Amino acid sequence: MTDDPDREFDAQPTVCPFCGVGCSIEYAGNGTTGGTDGPVNERGEICPKGAAAFDVVAHEERLTEPLVREHGHTVTAPWDVAMDRAVEGLRSVVAEHGPDAVQFFASSNCTNEENYVFQKLARVLGTNNVDNCARLCHASTVAAMGERLGAGAMTNTLDDLATTDCLLVTGANPAEQHPVAFRSYLLPAVQDGATLVHVDPRANDTTDAADIHLPVRPGYDIQLLNAMTAVLLKEGLVDESFVAERTTGREALADHLADLDVAATAREAGVDPDDLRAAARAYGEADAAAAVTGMGMSQHRSGTDNVHALLNLALLTGNVGRPGTGVNPLRGQNNVQGAGDVGALPGVLPGYEPVTDPEARERVAAEWSVEPPAEPGLTEVAATHRFGEDVHAAVVFGENPAVTEPNATDVAAAFERLDCCVVIDLFETRTAELADVVLPGSSWAEKAGTVTNTDRRVLRMRPNADRPGDARRDLDVLTELGRRLTDRPGAFRYDGPEAVFDELTRVSPLYAGMSYEGIGDGAQRWPFPADAESGTDVLHAEAFATGDRTAPLTPVDPVPPADELGPDELVLTTGRVLQQFNSGALTRRSPRLMAMRDEDTLRIHPEDAAARGIEDGDPVVVSNDRGRVRVPAEVTAAVRKGTVFCTFHYAEPLVNALTGDALDPVAEIPEFKHSAVAVAPAPATEAAAEDAEAD
Incomplete structure (x- = not known):
């Protein structure tokens, strides 16, 4: 970390800014220590990124003054000038093209409170065009699990995954990407006798611990999972009582797979048929089997169908609704779960209630004094495809889509077609270089609020440092934009992040029973109804989150990848x-x-x-x-x-x-x-x- 004698640091327990595990950390001189008695990393364990988390906080390249574009170049400007430029630019686009001409990019690296205010700003302005980088990582997982089970998050907890008898890790490398979760929860299960099946095109650190490695051809997950499902059906590895009581569609699925040649389909998927059968038997014969899934499964044109095929495995074997089971997506960034929870998605309000639901809109309107639009907005990828045509302005909060979006060269060029681009960030990123106004915000270590980790735990963040130069708290920047940009200035007056969280609990049924006091130095897990004493650890035990007692088994056909391979590609x-x-x-x-x-x-x-x-x-x-x-x-x-x-x-x-x-x-x-x-x-x-x- 770059030493800065003018900065003040104060060790307080907070949350690591990187992956979705949610490790507690705090400032320790010229580095980081794991928070003692953290809800996730109870022994204070942290990974190399966590250990270096403070390096960025006092970095000499931090933005400390606003920037505005003049004659093709950005120059420093006072805050009032920069905010005037941002508000005037956005108002001009709305006046000419309507609010749906603005796209809001929320931040999965910022707090629940900030993302809540950000999506509220978009909707009070009159558009549902708000999205976050979950679109680039687990949107397909959320879509499939939401449709079938009613909730698109981990069905289980990290703690109970340590009790499983079989881990099916598909398209994820938690040993490197979620190292504390792997070493503190998943690896102990393996060391205690659980079978680890790893589905990944390459061998990596997770594979080193696996009993079976299935090196699937990229884009052929459905073939692999369908073949495993066929083995379960043909070898009687089905939980008949669970299927009878908790599922529908068993006959249609069985008919769909009746003629599937397991060996030929395994080879098509690029794996050894004997290894595939061994993996299916390990999963089907286990008393408790848990699937852990990552972006290797979700980031495909067939991503939603990939997860549907995985859900068939879990439902056929009764591996849902019990400890040590379930389908468990590992979320990539520290608050990618929370950003979706609080409504920073184009089709849902806080708590994942559809924008098309009039009762949900009415409940939000009772709190905001304005009803959100009824039509879903644009996803962030679809929006970049329309820059300069239907979309003429963007507000980018703590993200860098000019390099993280697919086909990034074209996306960067698309940003240049906008009439107005406002960026709130810590550094002059590639996206900030393309902006008309850049507002210097606060790092993870300079703010209070909450984040929601990968197993649905809401955790408190506390400031460990003051801000450099003239940088401002992100929440203050967002609320000022809300007051100045909309005709509801009173809707953006809050006495700090706790007041925002209190409003969130009134709007979102998932968070209704939570409070800062209740979270304290620990965590509270959603769903947490207003009349409950605590949140729910294992989902779908008696009924699915859809409200139904049963979930459908769904036949899934393979979907070819979009890119066809040339002869030498x-x-x-x-x-x-x-x-x-x-x-x-x-x-x-x-x-x-x-x-x-x-x-x-x-x-x-x-x-x-x-x-x-x-x-x-x-x-x-x-x-x-x-x-x-x-x-x-x-x-x-x-x-x-x-x-x-x-x-x-x-x-x-x-x-x-x-x-x-x-x-x-x-x-x-x-x-x-x-x-x-x-x-x-x-x-x-x-x-x-x-x-x-x-x-």
Whole structure:
């Protein structure tokens, strides 16, 4: 952490700003310590990112004054000038094109209270065009689980996953991406005898602990899961009493899979048929089996259907509604769960009640004195496709869509077509570089509020530092925008974040029984009804969250990936490593995390490398019609043949320049995990030029 003698720090328990596990941390001199007796990391365990979390707080590149665009360049400006420019620009767009011409990008790295006010601002202005980065990670999971079960979050808790007999980890690498959850909850279950089945195109740290590895071809999860389901049906590994009492559609599903050739379908999915059968038996024979799912499953054009196929496994075997079971998405950012909970999504109000529900709108209107619009808004990916046409302004709060959206080069160009773009952030990110007004906000360590972790626990955040320069609290920035931009200034007057949370509990049935006092130094878990003494740990025990006693079993057909492979092309899939996070806008500014850096590489199978004349360490060019990225090759059998892997942390441009923007038709999540690319040795002149520049 960069020393700053003018900054004051004060150790108070708060929540790590990175993944969705929700570890307690606090300031400790020139670093971080795990909070003692934290609700999640009870022994104070933290990962490398948590240990370096304060590095960004006093970083010398922090924005400390507002910026406004003048003659094509941003210059510093006083707050009143910057706020006037932002409000005038947005009002002008609304006056000319209507409120639906503005898109609001909420932040999964900011508090529940801030996101609640942000989505309220959009809706009081007159649009449901508000979304957050859950659209890019688990929107398809939420869609499928919401439709079938009535709730799109973890069905169980981290604590009870430690009691399972079988862990089916699909499209996730928790050993690197959720390390405290893995080492403190999942790994102890394995060490106590649980079978770990890992479904992933590449072997990684999670695979090291697995009993069975199914290296699925990217885009073929449905084939794999359907084949496992067929094994359950054919070998009598079905919980008949659960199916009879708690499900419908068993006969239709059985008919759909009756003629499925398990061996042929396994090979189509790229896995050994015997291994697939062993995985299905381990899951079906377990007294309690839990599925843990990640973005390898969700970030596909077939993402919603992938999760529907996974839900069939859980429902057929009765692995729902009991400890140690369920379907459990691991959320990527520290408040991606909460951002959705509080309504920062285009189709739902706080508590996941549809904007189309007149009773839900009336209840919100009773609190806000204005009724939200009745038509769902645009998702953030769909909105970027309409920049300059139907969408003419954007308010971007703590996100960096110019590099995190798929087909990122086109998205950056789309931002330039806007009439007005307002960004609230800590650094001059790529998105901020394209903005008309940039407002310097507060980091995670400079604010109070709550976040909701991956197993539905609402946790308190407390400030550990003051703000640099003239930066302001995010909540203050948002409430001022609300007062100045809408005709309901009184709706945005709050005496701090606790007042916002109190209003949230009156609007959202999921949070109705919660309070700051009740959360204290611990946590409260949703759903927490107003008349309950505590929240609910395991969902769907007696009835599903839909209100029904039964959930449907649903036949699922395979969906082909959007990118068709050319004769010499490979499938690019992406992910992250332990010491970095997402686009790296924060973690790449940490000296200690960059000191841990492994050189970013394109991991390629030895046979694919040999066929292209590529040796380990050679610079290669990865390209398609969307872009071009240059990285060194890492030749390894850990990645399956026909597939290459790269992180989205280091390369310039980031590898999202290559990812496609084809969308899942239900959730409108992009297909990040299957992009057709050509891979070739970098031209000698290019390699020599780069080497000379390095020297």
